[in-house]
Amino acid sequence: MLSFYPGPSKVHPEALEFIREAFDQGIVSINHRSARFEALLKDTLEVLHAKWNIPSDYTIYFISSATEAWEIVAQSLIERQSLHIYNGAFGKKWAHYTQQIYPEAQSLAFDSQEGLAELKLPNLDQIDTICLVQSETSNGTGQKITRAAFGDALIAVDATSSMGGIELPWIEADVWLASVQKCIGIPAGLGIMICSPKALTRAEKLGRKSHYNDVLLMEENRQRFQTHYTPNVLSIYLLNRLTHLLPNLSLIDAQTRKKMQIWEDFWKTNQHWGLTCLIENPDLRLPTVLALHGKPEYIQKIQQTCMAAGIELGKGYGDWQATTVRIANFPSHTEKDIETLIQLLTHEL
Numbered sequence: 001m002l003s004f005y006p007g008p009s010k011v012h013p014e015a016l017e018f019i020r021e022a023f024d025q026g027i028v029s030i031n032h033r034s035a036r037f038e039a040l041l042k043d044t045l046e047v048l049h050a051k052w053n054i055p056s057d058y059t060i061y062f063i064s065s066a067t068e069a070w071e072i073v074a075q076s077l078i079e080r081q082s083l084h085i086y087n088g089a090f091g092k093k094w095a096h097y098t099q100q101i102y103p104e105a106q107s108l109a110f111d112s113q114e115g116l117a118e119l120k121l122p123n124l125d126q127i128d129t130i131c132l133v134q135s136e137t138s139n140g141t142g143q144k145i146t147r148a149a150f151g152d153a154l155i156a157v158d159a160t161s162s163m164g165g166i167e168l169p170w171i172e173a174d175v176w177l178a179s180v181q182k183c184i185g186i187p188a189g190l191g192i193m194i195c196s197p198k199a200l201t202r203a204e205k206l207g208r209k210s211h212y213n214d215v216l217l218m219e220e221n222r223q224r225f226q227t228h229y230t231p232n233v234l235s236i237y238l239l240n241r242l243t244h245l246l247p248n249l250s251l252i253d254a255q256t257r258k259k260m261q262i263w264e265d266f267w268k269t270n271q272h273w274g275l276t277c278l279i280e281n282p283d284l285r286l287p288t289v290l291a292l293h294g295k296p297e298y299i300q301k302i303q304q305t306c307m308a309a310g311i312e313l314g315k316g317y318g319d320w321q322a323t324t325v326r327i328a329n330f331p332s333h334t335e336k337d338i339e340t341l342i343q344l345l346t347h348e349l
Contacts, residue, residue, distance in 0.1 A: 001310050001311070001312055002310060002311045002312070002337060002340065002341075003311075003312045003328075004311065004312060004313050004314065004327045004328045004333065004337075004341065005312050005313065005314045005326075005328060006137050006161060006182065006288075006289045006314040006326050006327075006328040007137065007160070007161065007179070007181050007182035007188075007328070008181035008182075008187065008188045009181065009182060009185075009328045009330055009332065009333075010185070010328070010330065010332045010333055010337070011185055011186055011187060011332060012185040012186065012242055012331075012332045013332075014241075014242065014245060015185070015186055015187075015238055015242065018237065018238050018241040018242070019234070019238065021237075021241070022233075022234050022237045022238070027040070027233060027234065027237050028233060028234050028237075030233060032226060032227060032230055032231055032233065033226060037225075037226070037233065038224065038225040038226060039225075040233075040236065040237065040240060041225045041226065041227070041236065042225040043240060044236055044239060044240040044243070045060050045222075045225075047240065047243045047244055048060055048239075048243055051243050051244075051246065051247075051248055051249060052164070052243075052249045053167065053170075053248070053249055053250065054170055054194060055170055055171060055196075057196070057197050058170060058194055058195060058196055058197075059194070059195050059200065059219065059222060060192065060193070060194050060222075061192070061193045061194075061195070061215075061218045061219075061222060061227075062190060062191065062192060062193075062227055062231055062232075062236060063190075063191040063192075063193055063213065063218075064189070064190070064191050064232075065179050065188075065190075065191040066158060066160040066177045066178050066179040066191050066192075067097075067179075067191075068191055068213065069158075069175070069177035069191055069193045070094045070097050070098065070158075070177075071097065071101070071213070072193065072211075072213050072214075072215065073098075073129070073131065073156045073175055073177075074097070074098045074101045074102060074105075075101065075208060075211045075213070075214065076203050076206065076208055076211065076213075076214050076215040076216070077129060077154060077156070077175065077199060077202050077203060077206070077215065078098070078101075078102060078105075078128065078129045079128040079129070079202065079205075079206060080126065080128055081102065081104055081105065081106065081126050081127055081128060081129075082098055082102065082105045082106070082127065082128070082129040082130070082131055083105075083106045083107070083108060083122070083124070083127045083129070083130050083131070083153075084098065084105065084106070084107045084108070084131040085107075085108045085110070085116065085119070085130065085131070085132055086107070086108075086109060086110075086132075086133055086136070087109065087110050087111060087112045087114070087133075087136060087139070087141060088112060088133065088136035088137075088138040088139045088141065088318065089136075089138040089139075089317055089318030089319070090133060090136060090137055090138055090158065090160070091131075091132075091133040091136060091158070092107075092109070092318075094131055094133070094158060095107045095131070098131070106122070106127070108121070108122065112136075112139045112141055112278070112279060112284075113279065113280055113281065113284070114284075115143065115144065115281075115283070115284050116132070116143045116144065116145075116149075117144065117146075117149075121149060121150075124150065124151050124153060127153055128153055128154060129153055129154045129155075129156060130150045130153045130154070130155045130156070131156045131157075131158075132145060132155065132156070132157050132158070132173075133157070133158045134157050134158065134159045134162055134168070135158070135159050135160060135161035135162035135163075135286050135288065135289070136161075136286070137160065137161040137182075137286075137289055137317070137326075138317040138318045138319075138320065139278060139279065139291050139317075139318075139320055139324070140278060140279055140285060140286045140289045140290055140291030140326060141279055141284050141285070141286055142162065142284065142285060142286030142287060142288075143284075144169075145157055145168075145169055145172045145173055146169070146172050147172050147173070154174045154175070154198060154199060154202055155172070155173040155174050155175070156173065156174065156175035156177070157173040157175065157176050157177070158177055158178075159176050159177065159178050160177070160178045160179050160182060161178075161182050161183065161286065161288050161289050162178075162183060162286065162287075162288050163176065163178035163182075163183060163184070163192065164178070164180075164182075164183035164184040164185070164249070164252075164331065165182075165183030165252065165253075165256050165287070165288045165329075165330055165331055166183075166249075166252075166253045166256055166257070166287050166288065167249055167250055167253045170194070170196075171196075173196070174195065174196040174198045174199040174202075175193065175194070175195055175196070175199050176192075176193070176194040177191065177192065177193050177194070178191065178192050179191050179192070180192070180235060180239065182288070182328070182330060183288055183330045183331055184239065184242075185242065185330060185331055185332035186235055186238045186239060186242065187235070187238075189232050189235050190231075190232045190235035190236065190239070193218075195215065199215070200215065200219060203215040203216050203219070204216065212228070212229070213228070213229075246331065252331050255331070256287050256288060256329060256330075256331065257287050259329050259333065259335060259338060260285075260287045260288075260290065260329050262335070262338055262342075263290050263327065263329065263338065264277070264282070264285075264290075266342055266345075267290075267292065270345070270346070273294070273298060273301075273302055273345065274294045274295060274298040275292040275293065275294040275298060275299075275302070275325070276292065276293055276294070277290070277291070277292060277293070278291035278292060278293040278320065278324055279291065287329065288328065288329050288330055289314075289326055289327070289328055289329065290326065290327045290329060291320070291324050291325075291326050292324060292325050292326075292327070293320070293323055293324050294323065294324075294325075295323070296322045296323060299316065299322065299323060299324065299325050302325055302345070303315070303325060305344070305345075306341070306344065306345075309344050311340070311341055311344065313325050313326065313327055314326030314327065314328060327341075
């Protein structure tokens with residue numbers, strides 16, 4: 001089965017060899033308080049900083065998932081009130097979960113055909129934390145993240161479907177969060193949270209060590225090259241080995257955009273399936289997830305055709321469940337994979 005599902009999706013084929021290595025070398029059984037684990041974690045953090053061009057004063061933490069990071073932001077970093085700005089289902093969910101902790105958390109929904117720069121923002125005087133979605137997986141939108149419009153507020157960004165696949169403007173936000181089963185290309189079960197010095201200063205100011213996953217506890221352990229909980233050592237090892245193997249993120253970014261151009265060119269010239277890009281403005285399309293829009297019967301036909309050939313596409317999500325199909329364009333997807341799917345779609349016309 002060739003999976004173009006936008007997460008979990010196709011795993012890097014090299015991961016199987018690395019999994020075997022982890023078993024053969026006893027990595028999966030090491031104590032997370034041992035010198036061996038500390039060396040693994042130290043090297044993993046260093047190679048991520050180097051290959052992903054993460055500023056040296058930003059800190060990296062491993063958690064269970066991006067969704068868990070939503071809760072960590074609320075419990076450790078929101079001082080009084082947050083504003084959640086979103087145009088899709090996952091941003092809306094983040095706002096909902098935060099409101100279970102802070103009922104006064106505000107939301108600002110905008111249309112999927114708009115960009116953040118076009119929005120008229122409310123008065124931000126009482127807002128200390130802005131929560132944004134850079135990669136909205138539900139509709140395939142990608143946003144340009146900048147601090148300029150948000151004053152002195154702490155900025156947290158969900159980049160679940162883009163981290164590891166395109167370059168991100170790290171210094172434009174204070175918290176970046178993602179999971180590994182998308183662009184990073186390993187099995188689900190690990191989350192990544194990247195924090196700026198400003199985020200740590202906020203955590204220190206609030207001093208909330210009342211939660212197991214408090215940022216301060218995470219940082220205390222990171223300084224010893226440990227994790228605050230028993231981690232997914234296998235996933236950390238896979239991330240380590242793959243990051244060493246893969247090129248710098250700047251090159252991966254160029255490859256990702258080249259592959260997305262192949263897709264956009266194909267759908268621009270092949271109208272026989274009755275599908276068009278859901279997001280009309282190319283500048284607002286996420287380079288790692290292409291959402292295609294069409295009548296429900298067309299969506300059903302392409303899904304059935306691909307599944308019969310052993311290729312899985314992403315289903316529609318949320319408001320677009322019946323009228324969209326989503327195609328992942330992650331680093332694990334090669335141009336050969338894309339050609340395989342294009343040949344199928346061309347042959348089945």
